[in-house]
Amino acid sequence: MRTFFTALSVYAICYLLVRIARPAFTLPEDSRILFEEDWVPGREAITKAFEQLFKERASHG
Incomplete structure (x- = not known):
């Protein structure tokens, strides 16, 4: 799970x-x-x- 969550963070960054x-x-x-x-x-x-760079609000799930 740690590897999965780290990969998600890397993709987002x-x-x-x-x-x-x-x-x-x-x-x-x-x-x-x-x-x-x-x-x-x-x-x-x-x-x-994200909100600062893309100038839009991210909806929170």
């Missing part, structure tokens, strides 16, 4: 880094779960970064 490098990047709809679900580790921090 990679999407944020891509957005920084390519401001026109749009997040694939199926990947929004990384920023919306309560069970994602570190959700509060990555959701805050």
Whole structure:
């Protein structure tokens, strides 16, 4: 489970880094779960970064 949750965190951070490098990047709809679900580790921090970078609110599941 630790490996799974670490992989989720890495994917989320990679999407944020891509957005920084390519401001026109749009997040694939199926990947929004990384920023919306309560069970994602570190959700509060990555959701805050998501909302600042993507200029939209992440719905909280």
